Amino acid sequence: MLDAHAGWSHVERLRSASSLALLVAGVHTAADAERALEAGADGIVAEALAALPEIASTVAGRCPVLLGKGIRLGSDVLASLAHGADAVFLERPVLEGLLVDDREGVADVLEGLAQELREALAFTGTGSAADAGAALLRSEPRPASAQPAEAVSSPVLRKADLHASVSDPVLDTMNFLNEVTHHYCDAISFAPGRPYDGFFDTEQIITHIRRYLDHLAEQGSSAQQIRTAMYQYGPTAGQIREIIADSLRKDEDIDVPPESIVVTVGAQEAMLLVLRALITGPEDVLLVASPCYVGITGAARLLDITVTAVEEREDGFSCDDLETAIRQEQARGRRPRAFYIVPDHSNPSGTTMSPENRTAVVELAARHGILVLEDSPYRMVSPGKPLPTLKSLDRTRTVVHLGSFAKTVFPGARVGFAVADQRVVDDCGRAGLLADELAKIKSMVTVNTSSLSQAAVAGTLLAAGGRVSELNTEAAAYYGDALRATLRSLDRHLPAERRKFLGVRWNEPTGGFFLTVHVPFPADNAALTRSAQQFGVIWTPMSYFFPQGGGHHAIRLSISYLTTAEIEEGTARLVRFIEAECAAS
Structure with a gap:
């Protein structure tokens, strides 16, 4: 339940398993509130003050509505009640009182907040907290100095009013992959497509920049011109185009x-x-x-x-x-x-x-x-x-x-x-x-x-005579070895007869960072989570890469950032996961 991706099914499971009062936190919209009630919530914890009126209206007294954060003053409590909350949570004030003076500090905070609330009620002519309603609210915002930043009611943007791309499933799925990788940090990951940085020497950055500065001087640039080339924005189209053109001709x-x-x-x-x-x-x-x-x-x-x-x-x-x-x-x-x-x-x-x-x-x-x-x-x-x-x-x-x-x-x-x-x-x-x-x-x-980035790249190209192919001889051999090791290990752990029986196959690229494994079960986010959690291996669902749907039974493996030992162990874990999924389906 500490998983960042707990959903409504978890709420329903808790509801069916316990008669204890169940509060659902993280409610941002009226639709969330309605869904929480359907799942059996005994109370709803709204995340933002601005969303309270709509949530309270939707709930319509069917359960208590609480505000989850942002309460620092008694006037904040009154404002929350006026927006439709039945109660509020206290977070930071209680913790700060605890840090200052243990139990006595917490008691002081609570008493101070209660006194502020009484004063706010008197100032607004409100008989009791139960009488707080929308009539207390002003349409114009108060000056920022009148209340702490946490209590200011900031404008709330509706996602539906933002550009549709922010709701694109690809953005959500790539974020999900990053979260899985972060959450299961001990898993072996075939997901990242970044290059291996063991080939690069940090000191070479300075050497390459110096090589480019020398090149500018050799071309007749003055000290002032060189300084300008490095410190100023530079031409929009780029200042190393001649060097790139030379490299493209040679390579x-x-x-x-x-x-x-x-x-x-x-x-x-x-x-x-x-x-x-x-x-x-x-x-x-x-x-x-x-x-x-x-x-x-x-x-x-x-x-x-x-x-x-x-x-x-x-x-x-x-x-x-x-x-x-x-x-x-x-x-x-x-x-x-x-x-x-x-x-x-x-x-x-x-x-x-x-x-x-x-x-x-x-x-x-x-x-x-x-x-x-x-x-x-x-x-x-x-x-x-x-x-x-x-x-x-x-x-x-x-x-x-x-x-x-x-x-x-x-x-x-x-x-x-x-x-x-x-x-x-x-x-x-x-x-x-x-x-x-x-x-x-x-x-x-x-x-x-960036002029500095261009200088580092240009210096590297100049040092290699423009031939990126020669510069990357070691790297190409490394990636080729890693790819072949992956294919050999897959074949060893899942021989041809066995994978034919299971309906598993993969391609055999001759280079690059990636290969595709086709499987008979849905290779979706849920399967990825099981793979990471139960088998300690991470991969990328191929469905991420089909703009009009597809790839639901395939996974992408990236070999670029793994050692031979990690590849061997990772493919063994992957095959155990595939066997388990095939058995389950």
């Missing part, structure tokens, strides 16, 4: 001018900028490969953009399915504007697009006049030679390449970028680049990306 065979690059606060900001620029009205649609990274669908939700999922098949992405989705949207009178995909070792499924499909998807998008948003953060942290990026195959400026140094160079710097070399022509025939328009939007969002 990815992406040959674009520096002017086509916008340096962003992680790839997440790049997604937000591109979507804001491309989607102009309710008829515009974003297509996404599904399952899909929640960052892009979350950004679309924030911007009220319609998302249409193109489901991946068991063997990966199909261009035929993409073309069908494009034609269906056009038949509905809508305009597909872009297609988002992670071609290499994708998050969450771990799949990689075939060489044939890479060429085909670029040609298909060009034929239909839509852009491809390519997001490939796991290429340089995967073993072996990567397949060509979609952007390197792009001859018609159809691909917007979204990049990040968060998995490779410096996670905490949060430096990403967008390669947007598409031509944009205004009504007067003047031509520019899509990157110029993204920079305009960025100037209204983050103004610029």
Whole structure:
């Protein structure tokens, strides 16, 4: 019952198990109050003064209503009674009296509060506490100095009046995952997709920044210019675009001018900028490969953009399915504007697009006049030679390449970028680049990306000669070993014949951080809680990553932050959980 996720079923279970008086706390709305009564509550504890009138009106005398917090003065008690409370709880005043003078201190606090209440009743001409009602209340707020901060009735915002994205299930489910991880801190977690930081040396941060400062001096910058470059905001589009462009040419065979690059606060900001620029009205649609990274669908939700999922098949992405989705949207009178995909070792499924499909998807998008948003953060942290990026195959400026140094160079710097070399022509025939328009939007969002973060990333790239692939040789080998160890351990603990009998299967990615395990039972939040609580292993439900529903019988495993020993023990626990769930279902 100390679980942060106790719900109405727990209240009903307590009610059926005990004849003791049952108070339900944490009641914020009239709907909560009604539900509490249905569950058998003998009393309701409201959480906020402003919600009291509505809750009291709903309860209508069927049980006592109490205010749970914020009482410091006798006048606060009277105000609570006038708002509809039958009684109030005392928290901090009692504790403070206890700290000051033990039992005597508490007695003094209670007597002082009672005296203040008597004075408040006399001042307002109220005969007794039972006579306190709404007539005592003033419509205008009193000055802040007239009462302590806790007793001031602050405006209460209705969640229904906020943007719909704050109620998006994805936000709640990711918060739930974080809470589970925090609550069961001894469990082995296959949930976080962050890079392992054991490869990074703290002292190297200073070295890399110094390398960039030396580079500026070598380029002819004066001491004043260097100081300005570090201490001022800097150009919105970024001040290390030339260095990034050089790295892309050497590592990815992406040959674009520096002017086509916008340096962003992680790839997440790049997604937000591109979507804001491309989607102009309710008829515009974003297509996404599904399952899909929640960052892009979350950004679309924030911007009220319609998302249409193109489901991946068991063997990966199909261009035929993409073309069908494009034609269906056009038949509905809508305009597909872009297609988002992670071609290499994708998050969450771990799949990689075939060489044939890479060429085909670029040609298909060009034929239909839509852009491809390519997001490939796991290429340089995967073993072996990567397949060509979609952007390197792009001859018609159809691909917007979204990049990040968060998995490779410096996670905490949060430096990403967008390669947007598409031509944009205004009504007067003047031509520019899509990157110029993204920079305009960025100037209204983050103004610029941290100069210090850019310096650290640039110094690292300069030290490696622009080759992120060489810089990440050790990391790629580490992640590759971890992925293979996970697959071997899963196979050892759940051999082929046994998993066929149970109906369990998984894919075998060649790189990246993730793989998918399909199970015959619902892999939902309840199952995750049982897994963490009873078996000490945490994973991510794949249903989080399906924007239009799906993935209810699959889980995502991330291997990026675990040692070989943790992987071995974690997979053993996971298999015990899977066996137990299969037996129960």
